[in-house]
Amino acid sequence: MDGVTPTKRPRKPRADSVRNHDRVLEAARTVFAEGGPAASLEGVARQAGVGIGTLYRHFPTRQALFEAVYRHEVDQLVELAERLATDDLPPVEALRRWMRANVEFVATKKGMSAALAVAVHASSDLTAYSIDRLGRALGTLLARAVKAGAIRDDIGAEDILRTVVGLCYMHDKPGWQDKVRRLLDVFVDGMRRGSKAGALPRTPPG
Amino acid sequence: MDGVTPTKRPRKPRADSVRNHDRVLEAARTVFAEGGPAASLEGVARQAGVGIGTLYRHFPTRQALFEAVYRHEVDQLVELAERLATDDLPPVEALRRWMRANVEFVATKKGMSAALAVAVHASSDLTAYSIDRLGRALGTLLARAVKAGAIRDDIGAEDILRTVVGLCYMHDKPGWQDKVRRLLDVFVDGMRRGSKAGALPRTPPG
DNA sequence: GGAATATACGGAGGCAGCCTCCGCTTTGCA
DNA sequence: TGCAAAGCGGAGGCTGCCTCCGTATATTCC
Structure with missing residues (x-):
């Protein structure tokens, strides 16, 4: 809008965030492979060792996962x-x-x-x-x-x-x-x- | 087992039972067609105008339906x-x-x-x-x-x-x-x- | 037609999973 | 080291799954 928008360089993503993202993805692959498309997402979170909230932050819907x-x-x-x-x-x-x-x-x-x-x-x-x-x-x-x-x-x-x-x-x-x-x-x-x-x-x- | 087992002729199936069976089947076709395989069975029962118990009596599992x-x-x-x-x-x-x-x-x-x-x-x-x-x-x-x-x-x-x-x-x-x-x-x-x-x-x- | 009884109805209830929300923790940056 | 941004995770409200059983109704027999 105004002349010089202060370009805020975004922080680099947190290490735990990246780690959890990968863990969930890996767990999802396993769980879906075994339990089919209706497998429990809470099960995925458990398998990944993260809270259900974390799973949903990274992948807001089942479809996204x-x-x-x-x-x-x-x-x-x-x-x-x-x-x-x-x-x-x-x-x-x-x-x-x-x-x-x-x-x-x-x-x-x-x-x-x-x-x-x-x-x-x-x-x-x-x-x-x-x-x-x-x-x-x-x-x-x-x-x-x-x-x-x-x-x-x-x-x-x-x-x-x-x-x-x-x-x-x-x-x-x-x-x-x-x-x-x-x-x-x-x-x-x-x-x-x-x-x-x-x-x-x-x-x-x- | 013994000589003459008294052949009890089974009753003819109740009219309401037959009717409900057909209703549920019809409703299931519609609901699955729209909502996919994970569609709600309670939804099917509602659509068929029967209680959830009735649905499960006729089709004991989702798979059976x-x-x-x-x-x-x-x-x-x-x-x-x-x-x-x-x-x-x-x-x-x-x-x-x-x-x-x-x-x-x-x-x-x-x-x-x-x-x-x-x-x-x-x-x-x-x-x-x-x-x-x-x-x-x-x-x-x-x-x-x-x-x-x-x-x-x-x-x-x-x-x-x-x-x-x-x-x-x-x-x-x-x-x-x-x-x-x-x-x-x-x-x-x-x-x-x-x-x-x-x-x-x-x-x-x- | 009316009683007797086999049969079916249907929803309450316990349980599990979905997803959101928010107080608490951890991390990156200065 | 301090602090704010970012992320964590589980409590909680909700919906759907499935069972169980008291109530209702169809069929049969007289």
Whole structure:
């Protein structure tokens, strides 16, 4: 408003605050993985060794806590995709491998899946964030395969992402990973150039 | 045990009991569709116009109520599949149509999807029941297409079911149905004879 | 039609989890 | 070392879960 607003440098965050934030996040991952999306938040606080008030200060809603956990997972997936993109494999193979690796990744967090399923439907912000990040990572692999003329160009990264995750959600018997990988192979074959499906509209931006 | 156990004919069920059972079921469908799987059961009772005690007598657990609603939906899907099997279309087309019709069906209950996602992971009994029923219905369509030599014979009805449902779960933006239908077309193309994917192990019985 | 009785109703009540609020403690900064 | 900003944590009000049992009502038998 007036000429010179005194720029108050904000304090650096308190050490205990940072520590508690991390503790709660870690505890939440464990508790949700075991107890599903309806697990007790007071249980999370207990597990983290903090008061319930502290939990709520850091994550004002259950949804916020979900999202924090989820985002962390997404970041790991992106990293994975980037690593895969630097290898030089035939483009379709690189693509197929990422999809398969993705399945394995989900496997290690299988307990979270119900929670994630709920999150997907509950928060479009969250899905937007993760689809954006993962979509970019996958997009690189996809573009190479398309450019090489190996697969059709009318299927977006988002389409593939949703397919992979959807298939993972639907399986949890022992051996499900193998089953999902093989179904993904069927899908990839359907994506090859020369397939007969009708045109798939490109995913609109945003 | 002894010679002639006096066969006490059981009373016919009370009219009010039957009425309340139906009311609760109906209310549950609505409430879960709107509020998701964690919606208040007392809310369901209120909506149904019965006491909470009555709700619990008919459906002793939240899970039981879920399942009752879910089974009703499954029955409708089976009926739909049977109707489709009697039409005489080219087998692959019949198959594709059922998968597409399925998407439409889910669409009308979209609100339930989070609840169903939870149910899928919560109760293997329930998934067993529905996969069995739907699998038989779809199996007929599938067998015809395989017999005609149009598609590979190593993909089970259960695989297809899970794929369809998994894709539906993952989409809820406006226009999602069209997107899912097109992704299913890609999948069907991958199933055609002459595709290059590795062998998919037949789904073991049970 | 009316009594007898099996059956169902429904809400009070104990318990657990949700979330807010605020007095007390700890930390960063000068 | 002193002090204010920042954070801590649990008491407390509220809602929902589920059980239990006194009351109400439908069915059956006469």
